[in-house]
Amino acid sequence: MMDAVRIVAELRICASRAGLTGLAVGPARPLEEAARRLRERVAKGFAGHYGLTEGSEERFCRPDTLLPGAKSVICCALSYLRPSDPPAPPPESLCGVTARFARGRDYHLVMQEKLSVVEARLKELAPGCSTRVLCDTGPLMDRAAALASGLAWAGKNACVFTGEAGSWVVLGEIVTDVELPFDEPSPDHRCGSCELCLAACPTGAIVSPFEIDLNRCISHLTQMSGIIPRQLRPLMGTMIYGCDICQEVCPHNAAAVPGDPSDFEPGPVPAFPDLIWLLEMTQAEFETSLKRGSPGWIGRNRLRRNACVALGNIGDSSAVPALLKALHDPSSVVRAHAAWALGRIGDPKGLEILQKRLTREPDPDVLAEIRAAQG
Ligand code: B12
Ligand code: SF4
Ligand code: SF4
Structure with missing residues (x-):
């Protein structure tokens, strides 16, 4: 040897x-x-x-x-x-954001x-x-x-x-099992007195230096199963998978050298996916696109749920028809978040139709969302 x-x-x-x-x-x-x-x-x-x-x-x-x-x-x-990544489109374009590691x-x-x-x-x-x-x-x-x-x-x-x-x-x-010479561990953290990431985190998930409460971390909220806690949804912005905010603000990342572009070529997950496209995606479309990327493991409905949250946070009434359609979705999680988004957008027509769902919706969690959305 x-x-x-x-x-x-x-x-x-x-x-x-x-x-x-x-x-x-x-x-x-x-x-x-x-x-x-x-x-x-x-x-x-x-x-x-x-x-x-x-x-x-x-x-x-x-x-x-x-x-x-x-x-x-x-x-x-x-x-x-x-x-280089395409620049973020303006909010009225109804696009979400995928974290960089998952694009x-x-x-x-x-x-x-x-x-x-x-x-x-x-x-x-x-x-x-x-x-x-x-x-x-x-x-x-x-x-x-x-x-x-x-x-x-x-x-x-x-x-x-x-x-x-x-x-x-x-x-x-x-x-x-080969005994190799070890490199020196790095004991220091090199942040000094900087706390930019703590201040920038929208949900206060960095509870103290080096310590994340994953229950508040947007990255986790976009990946978890089921209903996203209502009080945290407005803080999630338009993230549909992962979150990069605490890395974007870091001065140590300002001059970071990019990797080999051929390793992470654009697709199958767009950096800024069209949220209506995402919400209306069929299972067959999902299988040939997002399923092949890092977010694929969470499945189609969690991504569509995240699209509802992002649309609610953008607050543009042009999303109302797609959200109203989603009120009839087979997934109760998608229905619940569509109801929330309609409430947040506050379009009178959307709210009127949402009100009518109260008598037809079978799921108690979705009903609770519809009631909360009425304000
Ligand atoms: C669960 C998980 C998550 C959870 C919970 C993360 C958390 N911080 O608690 C969620 C979903 C929130 C998450 C988010 C992200 N994750 Co993640 N995640 C994991 C996973 C699968 C398990 C890690 C885990 O549970 N950690 C629990 C926490 C408490 O420990 P830790 O942070 O991993 O490790 C700490 C200890 O080792 C401790 N420690 C040990 N020795 C020492 C010594 C000193 C001096 C200090 C200060 C600390 C220290 O400090 C470490 C760093 O703080 C790992 C893969 C793996 N098998 O490790 C990827 C992993 C940690 N994630 C990764 C990535 C890329 C991310 C995201 C950037 C993705 C994104 N853009 O959304 C975010 C970053 C969020 C953040 N600020 O931490 C990378 C790490 C990349 C990196 N450069 O750090 C990993 C390693 C995946 C991989 N194989 O590359 N993640
Ligand atoms: S990934 Fe986002 S939500 Fe999570 S700690 Fe960083 S800034 Fe906060
Ligand atoms: S922004 Fe970067 S340098 Fe500043 S505290 Fe956070 S990790 Fe450290």
Whole structure:
């Protein structure tokens, strides 16, 4: 087997050629600092979805258990920032906003492909070694692993920042039984006295530096199932999947270097989707478009629900006919949010028809929305 220092040097070259933005190696040891922070957050109710429940914190912070004989965690970052995106259309165009990480091909697939290239190179350099590739696909806190390896530093917005790409990166790892030299972890956060992201967050989800209450985070609200809490809907603006506000305002992202544009070519998810198109999308249309992008996993109806919220927040009565049609949708979640949007737009004709639905609507949650929409 080649000398371990040379292996890492070769892996860095390979990663860079594959279009990865950074590579660093950390030890496959328990992530104690992350486990402590995670326990605190789960106890406060600020985490606890996406498979993280009380008591499962440790499992997500144990890279040593992910592979028999695990020694090293090779952490990688991939920039999804495009050199240029179309400018945001004016509000009257009835368009929503997709967060940057979700605009191109599903990042899990792109990252997985690149990690496989690095994994194959490692297997050439250390024949017979064992590996496990992860990109949000196993019980591991990707950010914590990146921090422990020195690949990234933590921002007060809870995102991690890497080199020239800023925080516009997704993360992935290769856990291996090869003993590699470790990079230095980055202990500092480099935010100084800045708190721009805390001030900019529309919902106050950054409850204190480095601490997000996911129940208030717009990114979560656009992804969660069911009814979005009514009091938070007006704060969601026109986001239909994810939220970039706390990254957009960050000075460390001002001069971020974009990634390889071919990795995240425009589509299948438009940066600024037409909200009426989205609301009226059939299942067949969904299968051949949005389903193939990062937001695909939440399904068509959650995206249509988000379109209703965005239309309500724009407040333009040209959306009323489409929202009235959505009052008859088979999905009660879509009906509920369409009713809310009609109330928020406040168009007299829309409100009159909404009132008539009171006698026909079978679902109690939708009825509650219709009543609330009457003011
Ligand atoms: C659940 C989840 C979410 C939830 C909850 C996030 C949260 N902050 O609580 C929601 C839906 C809200 C979300 C939103 C986003 N997410 Co997300 N998410 C995840 C997921 C699947 C699990 C992570 C989790 O539950 N974390 C719980 C929180 C409490 O821990 P954490 O923030 O991940 O890690 C912290 C600890 O490690 C701790 N820590 C450990 N050691 C140390 C040391 C020091 C010194 C400090 C200060 C802190 C610290 O600090 C870390 C950073 O604050 C991961 C994938 C994965 N398997 O890790 C992606 C992941 C974290 N998300 C990612 C992305 C891209 C996003 C969004 C930017 C997407 C978007 N544009 O909408 C937003 C950012 C919102 C924000 N400001 O955090 C990336 C991270 C990219 C980055 N550069 O940081 C990940 C890693 C996916 C990936 N594989 O790339 N996400
Ligand atoms: S992603 Fe949006 S809602 Fe979530 S913490 Fe950042 S600014 Fe706030
Ligand atoms: S906006 Fe300021 S406080 Fe927030 S992550 Fe960036 S530098 Fe840190």
